[in-house]
Each structure stands twice: as structure tokens, then as C-alpha cells.
Amino acid sequence: MEYVIEMLGIRKEFPGIVANDNINLQVKKGEIHALLGENGAGKSTLMNVLFGLYQPEKGEIRVKGKPVSITNPNIANDLGIGMVHQHFMLVNNFSVTENIILGNEPTQSGKINLKDAEKQVKDISEKYGLAVNPSAKISDISVGMQQRVEILKTLYRGAEILIFDEPTAVLTPQEIKELISIMKTLIKEGKSIILITHKLKEIMEVCDRVTVIRKGEGIGTVNVSETNPNELASLMVGREVLFTTEKTEPKPAAEVLKIENLTVKDSRNVTVIDSLNLSVRAGEIVGIAGVDGNGQSELIESITGLMSSESGSILLNGKDIRNQRPRKITEAGVGHIPQDRHKHGLVLDFPVGENMVLQTYYQKPFSKRGVLNFKAIYEKAEKLIKEFDVRTPGSSTLARSLSGGNQQKAIIGREIDRDPDLLIAAQPTRGLDVGAIEFIHRxxxxxxxxxxxxxxxxxxxEEIMNVSDKIAVIYEGKIVAIVNPKETTEQELGLLMAGSSRREAGATT
Incomplete structure (x- = not known):
């Protein structure tokens, strides 16, 4: 059997950590081959070796049966290997065409021929069903469109083997469907795809074979037609994984959060929260369901003091905390797992240990008369790292070098350890694998x-239905319905989220 790509006995080390340990990967022509593993298992590292961004300490790479040395991405491109990175490599104020041809510009008499380039981009996009506007600015197009530009970049350079690194992490459900359709078209056109993912549903839907990596080691390769999500999850994390969250009946007690007639305007003076009412009691999880952009972010920011509101009240244990400073709200008993862990959850260039005390560094025993006590800080961090299973070489490792799942566990550990009366969890499992999701739900x-x-x-x-005791549906800045997850369906919720009344939604389910 001739493989288009063979990675044999690959070992890649970083200071204090072996990221890939004697891994084998063999990809057939015309298949979608999944590379599956937990956050931090070594998937992206292995693909960065194939793309020439990292050099392995040991091992051999073969392309179409021939041994090759890939010392940089240009060599990978010349060998027909293209990579669509998880964090897009695009210049925001360049056009679609300028981004696609960057570094490989067609010239005429020493000048870039943009007209010819636009025609080429249009031809390639039509051939592969990747509709884009060649002259649009990157800053003006959606995330899904930006991803299409990344795919076109690889095709423009003649890629036969495409590596997709966690391609659905930032996409809407509709964009995910479109991407799966694009991948199927690429295969029909004779391409081969390596898909780095931890989403089992997508593997079952689109992939032919799957290679599993666990803690930097290759576990094996299986045919998707001969496996199932439970088996793949077990291979990935090394134990059985529960897909439904086991929990007892809630025992709601006193009202902890009571929001009445809250109105919030954004920087353009547009009303984004409109006379909203919401209640959360001790001993219950209230889930907020809604299409992105219906006021969820503004609601969280108003409760946590990151955004001021026009009117109404936000009562925490009976005291109004509306428009108070974030520190005062935190000290009053609010914990916050923010929806963007990089922007609002961590200082990426601080060590993990210091990130663990971002909310409490000014209190005893972490500081005295304004002087930090690093011994106490790092003792606390080590305790939390152990308790919340944060996989890191040590508490002095920079937060940016942890995988997404471990960054999230660090934030959750920090917030839960403070023992808040109200815990706000915004997108707590976005981009995480099944093992980390199960841990966070628990x-x-x-x-x-x-x-x-x-x-x-x-x-x-699925998360809202699985974890919540009560579901509040938000639409255009208002809570339009409160439903019991046991008495509703995803279809009814979807209709409510789109603005149907409870009666209309019930009638169509």
C-alpha cells in the first residue's frame, strides 16, 4: 500500500516535555484521516513537524513513498502539503486576494498583477465550491469566510494534502455544515485531508480512518466504519467517558441572583439588554440559551461590573451590585469563568502560579503591606494544579504554553477555590475535548x-439541555421563556431562540 504521507517514529521534545514520542501516522490518497486526542495530546505539534514549523529529534517523513526533509513551510508547500491553522494567519487590512497570493505573487514587468490574481482566485474558488469575494477586506468578512480564504491559500499554492487544525472550533453550526461539504468536495477532486480534532460527531460524519494520540504517544489507527464515539472517547482519554451528565434532582433554596428590568446600551447607544428579568437560586444551575449576539455577553459584563447599565437592579443576596467596580462585585461573592479565556481569563505571559491568584493576590497570605509572598502564591498554585488536574510541567510554566483545556481548568480552579455564592460560567467548554468537558460539567x-x-x-x-436545571431563553436582549430541560426539545428551544412564542414553538414540535 502506497501512502501519500508517512510519519514514522516521530519524536519531538521541548524543554521539560516530550510532545511526540515515537508516533506513526500513515495517510492514504483520497481519504479524510482524523488525528484525535485530548487538548495537549501532541496533535498540533505532530502536524507542525509535517509542515516544517518544527524539526523532530527522531523519525522519518515520507511523501508518496520517498523520504523527505521538511525544514520549513516553503518545502512543505513545494511537496504539496498545505496547512489551515486553528488561529488564522491573515492580514486584516489586506483583501482576500492579497492574502491568498502573499509570498507567491504573480508579477508582470516587476509589478504585481492583481487582476490576474483575482481571476485565479475566482477560478479556484468556483472549482472547489468556496464562494468568496476576491476584493473583500479580511476585516469585513465572517470567521467562516476567513477560513475559506485560508483553504484557498493552500489550494493556490497547489496543495494536494491539506492539514486542518481544529477547523470547527470557531464556527457556527451552519458554517460547520458548509465546511464538511467543502471537505467532501476537496476529496472528490483528488485531495487528501488530515483533520486534527477532538469532536467525535464530526469524525463519525466525515472521516475514513482515525489515528489516536494520548499524552504524546500513538495509541493506534482504526477505521471509522468499524468504531463508535464511545470507543473513540475511551481510546482518547484512556477510560470510559460519560456523555450524559449524571446528577441528582436540584434542591433550590434562597434566591442568590435577582435581576429586575435591567436595560443596557452599547457604545453606539443601541439597547442590547431590554428590561430583562432573571432569577438564580442557591442549589440550581440556570442555563441561558440563545443565538450568539442576543445580549449574552452584555448580560455577563453587566453582572460582573465590566459594563455599565442604564437602569434596573442586579441583586446579589439581596444587595444591589449594579454598576459597582468589578473587584467589589468579585468580593461580594461572584465567580466568573469568562467566555474568552485568552482575553479575559488569563495573563498569558504570566506563570500558571501567578494566574491562580489574579483575584486574590492583594489579600493575605499572598501579600503583606503591598509586597507579594511568592512562596504562599506558588504553594496555593501547586494545590490547585493537583486538585483540578491542570496538566503542566510546573506552576512556573507560562500560561500561554498550556493547552486550551488546561488553561480552562486553571481558571475554573481559581474561581471555584474562592467559594463564590454565584458562579457565572460563560462558554466553559468551548474548544475542549470530551474528557475536559466531562470534568468541567462535574x-x-x-x-x-x-x-x-x-x-x-x-x-x-446539548450542553444547556444536559447540565441545566432550568433554561432561560434570551432573544433580542430579553428573557422570552423559561423552560424545564426535561419538558422541552432541542427543536422547541431552537424556535424560541429564533423569536417564536412558547405557544408557537410548542405547536410546531
């Missing part, structure tokens, strides 16, 4: 069972 339910109030905001309906 921690949220533990908080509920300790008599805490939990407010969960998620765009994943």
Missing part, C-alpha cells in the same frame, strides 16, 4: 450540590 454540578447558584451561558444546546 465541577459545575458539584458547585450546585454545595448550595451555590450557577449561571451557565453556552451556544451548545
Amino acid at each position: 465541577r459545575l454540578i458539584e458547585q450546585r450540590d454545595k448550595g451555590k447558584a450557577v449561571l451557565l451561558i453556552s451556544f451548545e444546546l
Whole structure:
């Protein structure tokens, strides 16, 4: 059997960590081959070796049976290997065409021939069903469109083997469907695809074979037609994974959060929260379901003091915290797992240990008379790292070098350790693997069972249905319905999220 790509016995080390340990990957022509593993298992590292961004300490790479040395991405491109990175490599104020040809510009008499380039881009986009506007600016197009530009960049350079690194992490459900359709078209046109992912549903839908990596080691390769999500999850994390969250009936007690007639305007003076009412009791998880952009972010920011509101009240244990400073709100008993862990959850260039005390560094025992006590800080960090299974070489490792799942566990550990009365969890499992998702759901339910109030905001309906005790549907800045997850369906929720009344939604389910 001739493979288009063979990676044999690959070993890649970084200071203090072996990221890839003797891994084998063999990809057939015309297949979609999944590379599956937990966050931090070594998937992206292995593909960065194939693309020439990293050099392996050991091992051999073969392309179409011939041994090759890929010392940089230009060599990978020349060998027909293209990579669509998880974090797009685009210049925001360049056009679609300028981004696609960057570094490979067609010239005429020493000048870039943009007209010819636009025609080429248009031809390639039509051939592969990748509709884009060649003259549009990157800053003006959606995330899904930006991803198409990344795919076109690889095709423009003649890629036969495409590596997709977690391509659906930032896409809407509709964009995910479109991407799967694009991938199928690429295969029909004779391309081969390596798909780095931890989403089992997508593997079952689109892939032919799957190679599993666990903690930097290759576990094996299986045919998708001969496996199932449970088996893949077990291979990935090394134990059985529960897909449904086990929990007892809630025992709601006193009202912890009460929001009445809250109105918020954005920087353009547009009303984004419109006379909203919401209640969360001790011992319950209230999930907020809604299409992105219906006021979820503004609601969280108003409760946590990051955004001021026009009118109404936000009562925490009976005291109004509306428009108070974030530190005062935090100290009053609010924990916040932010929806963007990089922008608002961590200082990426601080060590993990220091990130663990971002909310408490000014208190004893972490500081005295304004002087930090690093011994106490790092002792606390080590305890939390162990308790919340944060996989890191040590507490002095920079937060940016941790995988997404471990960054999220660090934030959750920090917020839960403060023992808040109200825990706000915004997109707590976005971009995480099944093992990390199971861990985080269990921690949220533990908080509920300790008599805490939990407010969960998620765009994943499955998560909202699975974890919440009550679901509040938000539409155009208002709570339009409150439903019991046991008495509703994803279809009814979807209709409510699109603005149907409860009666209309019930009639169509």
C-alpha cells in the first residue's frame, strides 16, 4: 500500500516535555484521516513537524513513498502539503486576494498583477465550491469566510494534502455544515485531508480512518466504519467517558441572583439588554440559551461590573451590585469563568502560579503591606494544579504554553477555590475535548450540590439541555421563556431562540 504521507517514529521534545514520542501516522490518497486526542495530546505539534514549523529529534517523513526533509513551510508547500491553522494567519487590512497570493505573487514587468490574481482566485474558488469575494477586506468578512480564504491559500499554492487544525472550533453550526461539504468536495477532486480534532460527531460524519494520540504517544489507527464515539472517547482519554451528565434532582433554596428590568446600551447607544428579568437560586444551575449576539455577553459584563447599565437592579443576596467596580462585585461573592479565556481569563505571559491568584493576590497570605509572598502564591498554585488536574510541567510554566483545556481548568480552579455564592460560567467548554468537558460539567454540578447558584451561558444546546436545571431563553436582549430541560426539545428551544412564542414553538414540535 502506497501512502501519500508517512510519519514514522516521530519524536519531538521541548524543554521539560516530550510532545511526540515515537508516533506513526500513515495517510492514504483520497481519504479524510482524523488525528484525535485530548487538548495537549501532541496533535498540533505532530502536524507542525509535517509542515516544517518544527524539526523532530527522531523519525522519518515520507511523501508518496520517498523520504523527505521538511525544514520549513516553503518545502512543505513545494511537496504539496498545505496547512489551515486553528488561529488564522491573515492580514486584516489586506483583501482576500492579497492574502491568498502573499509570498507567491504573480508579477508582470516587476509589478504585481492583481487582476490576474483575482481571476485565479475566482477560478479556484468556483472549482472547489468556496464562494468568496476576491476584493473583500479580511476585516469585513465572517470567521467562516476567513477560513475559506485560508483553504484557498493552500489550494493556490497547489496543495494536494491539506492539514486542518481544529477547523470547527470557531464556527457556527451552519458554517460547520458548509465546511464538511467543502471537505467532501476537496476529496472528490483528488485531495487528501488530515483533520486534527477532538469532536467525535464530526469524525463519525466525515472521516475514513482515525489515528489516536494520548499524552504524546500513538495509541493506534482504526477505521471509522468499524468504531463508535464511545470507543473513540475511551481510546482518547484512556477510560470510559460519560456523555450524559449524571446528577441528582436540584434542591433550590434562597434566591442568590435577582435581576429586575435591567436595560443596557452599547457604545453606539443601541439597547442590547431590554428590561430583562432573571432569577438564580442557591442549589440550581440556570442555563441561558440563545443565538450568539442576543445580549449574552452584555448580560455577563453587566453582572460582573465590566459594563455599565442604564437602569434596573442586579441583586446579589439581596444587595444591589449594579454598576459597582468589578473587584467589589468579585468580593461580594461572584465567580466568573469568562467566555474568552485568552482575553479575559488569563495573563498569558504570566506563570500558571501567578494566574491562580489574579483575584486574590492583594489579600493575605499572598501579600503583606503591598509586597507579594511568592512562596504562599506558588504553594496555593501547586494545590490547585493537583486538585483540578491542570496538566503542566510546573506552576512556573507560562500560561500561554498550556493547552486550551488546561488553561480552562486553571481558571475554573481559581474561581471555584474562592467559594463564590454565584458562579457565572460563560462558554466553559468551548474548544475542549470530551474528557475536559466531562470534568468541567462535574465541577459545575458539584458547585450546585454545595448550595451555590450557577449561571451557565453556552451556544451548545446539548450542553444547556444536559447540565441545566432550568433554561432561560434570551432573544433580542430579553428573557422570552423559561423552560424545564426535561419538558422541552432541542427543536422547541431552537424556535424560541429564533423569536417564536412558547405557544408557537410548542405547536410546531
